[in-house]
Amino acid sequence: MTFNELTLWLFSTLPFYTLTLTIILALLLDKYLGEARQYHYLVGFGWLAQQIEKHLNTFQTDKKSDETQPLRFNIKKALLGSLAWVILVLPIALLYFLYLNHLTWYWQILLDAIVLYLAIGLNSLHQHAMQVYQPLKENNLVQARHFTGYLVSRETAELTPTEMSRATVESMLENGHDSVIASIVYFIIGGAPLVIIHRFANTLDAMWGYRTLQFNSFGFASARLDDLLGFISAKICTLLYAIQGKFLTALANAYKQGNTYKSHNGGWVMAAGATVMNKKLGGTAQYNGKRVESVTLGCGENIAVEDIPKSILIVKRAAIILTLIVLLWQTISFIAFTH
Template sequence: MILITLLCALLIDHLLGEPRRFHPLIFFGNLARKLEKRLNQGSHRKRLLMGIAAWLILVIPIPLLVVAVLSFVPFYIAFLINVYVVYWAVALKSLTEHGMQIYQPLTDNNLSQAQHYCAYIVSRDTSELDAQAISRATTESMLENGHDGVTATLIYFVIGGAPLVIMHRLSNTLDAMWGYRTAQFNYFGKCSARMDDLLGFISAKVTTLLFAIVGLFNGTAKMALFNAYQQSKTYKSHNGGWVMAAGATVINVCLGGTAIYFGKSVQSPQLGQGEAVQSKHIKMSLTLVRQAVCVGLIILFFLQWILF
């Protein structure tokens, strides 16, 4: 039923996209913002402790509640709950829509529109980015969020079911909201950033392997794994470094460089290897994520067939 659950959730996501109303993550984000305003005050030590408390309050209860519910409801209800959880946690169609609404203006030479939509998905300042910088920012985002919002959900459902999917997705959302080294979040968001690193460790490695398997078809598999291991050492995000370095290698592009975050210039190391980034790599990165999903489902099918 694991494979059937994933296929049903992906089909619903393909047909409907993200929930337009009553999206759980929107409600969760609003709750997190209110809690942060109340708790993110005082000394550095207090902010650090309050950040830990906020993470525990927001992330732990819901997976425990789902464990309890799944233990008592009939099988068909449990199946529907699992499908729904994977559906709202996976974001394959949403990722594609966000990437394409940047790719299309770039191909139409509409730089201002591309800058506008790029600002939706990245934390760097996009107002002064040229077409190549927008292509780089978007390609990086597609690869990293392809892990955070797509492959990680599928991987953790296989490992720990709906409760682990929820824990990872909520923790990843808090990292996206609070995991910045700014005056406001440097201490309060430290727990969220570290927990997201921990919860994404396994899924980032599995996603890297899936990218590498796709790379077998164009001869980049070995180099993708090598770059993921070497280049991630100097990247700000361990998990993101693995995923982006491997993905960029497979689609034959060199990522990294200078970007402005919260008014500060940040130099990122090289990720991947190949040609200079162009708008076409946005589309290629989205294709790679879809291919990785397909490879993962095929592997799961054969594993279940062999084992059961």
């Protein structure tokens, strides 16, 4: 085959594999470039969200009565929160769909891969996990507690090595869905515009999706819409975790345990991931001075320090399996089209 013939063959074949090529390129960019250290777009997005929230959320707090005030749902605040969500989430995705979603296939792959790379955080997850794992291996509990605080909202000042390991594994399995698998799934379903919508919606849920006096009403739409957007991808992520071992048991635990967990989507993926690892998650944790009991997720032994890198491996394998499924699907489509 001559060079010209090879070039012609590539340009006639590769357009059938745009999804696969985009996902692979995005994962490679994430692996070798990692997360932006400066001028990260989510920092700017978060700042903008704070400014809008200050103007639209008329929350007033009285420190003396803050903890004793009952949570009441305010329709006006909920509508304003919904408006803020629309203002922040939809415009960029809509502009991308209208003006940047119809390029020549190779430019489309490059642009979409950059958007997907900016949305996924597999490299970042690995780094955050190692920031806890390495100090724990060296018995540096002060540093390990410090970096555990980057991952979870629970109080970390008195966490034991086992509790820090549990918190880190829970974070890896749940965020493996939120920041890796969900982004790839929604790229497959709706391309880069849907990836943008999911990433921004997930960020707003992390900022506003709390049952507090400040956000119970204003953050209602953010919390519910994030649950809705994550529903399909969480079930796919559960399958991708479960397929790595104890498939039926992992699915059964995801259904039984995940449905009783405080976060439906998070419960499903954590229960499946923990079952594959033959480990148990959940238990007690301290939040704002209050002891909270979480349901058991998974089955088997208690979490140990060495399970931290194993949890990251579960997420990496899930991303690879999903990419291979897309490759197989596009290959079958290519063969069917050419024959």
